[in-house]
Amino acid sequence: MTAETIIQSLASGLLMGLLYGLIAVGLALIFGLMDVVNFAHGEFLMIAMYATFFLFAFFAIDPLLAAPLVAAALFVFGAVVYLLIVRFAVRAKANAGMVQIFSTFGLAIVMRGLAQFFFTPDYRSVTHSWLGGKTISIAGIFLPVPQLVGALVSIAAFAALYFFINRTDFGRALEATREDAGAVALVGIDKNKVFALGWGLGAALVGLAGAIMAVFFYIYPDVGASFALIAYVTVALGGFGSVFGAFAGGIVVGLVEASTALILPPSLKSVGIYAVYLLVVFIRPRGLFGSI
């Protein structure tokens, strides 16, 4: 193993990590807002990938152009999921924790079933796109273009999110609601509206990630499952609910995955991520950047 291979794989790990951060941030946003873990988060990613694929297959729209459309569609989807399911789940009096987990889990199962039913379990891929299959060499390191663009989109999305949360009225309402949902009601903010928009925003972010993932990853009904687990680990590492913790968590996960692949057989690369999750929560039960 030369220094070059190590730098090479850490660089790809970093790119992948930024994309993991983008996949995970919607989960963190929703959790921070209302203490709910969306167990259908991976399926949100899955439908975003399918949407990108079908826009490509039927209308020859390149995934890069499709990304904003897919994000917009996912925004609506996320808000609808809140209004139809989650809004009622958080009201549960009996078994509150269980209801939250299984209402979104049930949704995940339905979405997977629907994808199998309508799209068949076949593996699909976007066969040619502007970004697909290209690599670029920077200072002797080869970087795959889709992942590089994905990483740049991720950084841009986090910057926009930062601006949005700190500088806009809705962002402030979001922050206020996550701090004290009862108090915001007193100043006339409709909590339900903020939650619905939060779900929309979270889904839009994972939609953006899905559109880029579709360029270089196979698309199939169960594709969300493994990425969802990585997203939970990312969010937990960042300390549930911390939006920028998810960004840092994503980078950690990407680097750990790349380093594991250097040491262990590639089929075991996820073991490193999972082991780091356990290590971190055993030492800091509230995650790397979470407040105790």
Next chain:
Amino acid sequence: MDMPFATRRRRDLIVAACLAVIAALVPLFVKDVYVQNIMVLTLMYAALSQSWNILSGYCGQISLGHALYFGLGAYTTAILFTKFGVLPWFGMLGGGLISAVIAMALGYPCFRLRGHYFVIATIVIAEIALLLFQNWNWAGAALGIDIPVRHDSWLNFQFTRSKLPYFYFALALACVAWLVTWWLEDSKWGYWWRAVKDNPDAAESLGVVVFNSKMGAAAVSAFLTAVGGSFYAQFVSYIDPESVMGFQFSLLMALPAVLGGIGTLWGPVLGAVILIPLTELTRSFIGGSGRGVDLIVYGTLIVLISLARPEGLVGLFSRRRKAMVR
């Protein structure tokens, strides 16, 4: 509760005995192998869900990684039988004990975690085990283990000609899991667990040893789940990591209890009796295993039940009973 607790417990026991006798007589009238197969699976999931319910329902530590213990039971039995010629009965006991010990070893660090951190830890641990088994060449790696067929006997716990012995074993397993739960409900452990579930801090201040009671629940739950896994290995006579340790098993163990009523004595039984035949029938009647209709059906059920009746379907019965008492 309108009925005194002791009366209710005695009645539960009588009802369970009657149901067990009725269930035992069913195969005398139902000879169809396909239906018998569904009955075996239903009883197995009733037992598994009952075991899951001890840790997740009564003690409130929601595990979505019980496939680990199911897989350990299946693998221990299959490895001991194929590599060392050890009878499945010892494999069953061994798998149970190994799982119980591992559950406590994992519980030691995990039970400090709360809420979602705990749930995700259980998923992640089962996933690590799955990946390790998929890469463990000696144990057959991803291809798994084919359990060789010897002659049909209870000693080998193999029956190629009839499903009935499996049916009676699964029934016995479901009864044992139910009885263990019934007995634990009224033991000091049962009270501790409910206290830990409702409010761990308050329980601790009242002198409940929260940590130890979680460990106890984990050990009992893992032992029974592993016995179910051993049974499954013998029943299907071929195992591979994905088919005994995959995430879907963790889910399938949880769903009957969630549907029927989490943390209740009858919830897992009721949930399994509804869920398993429903999924098996939709799967075979509506369209092959790959078409996802079964997923749509039970996903929808889970969403509806958890939103409309978070206490589970057993709530329906107790309400009617209350009305009758009045």
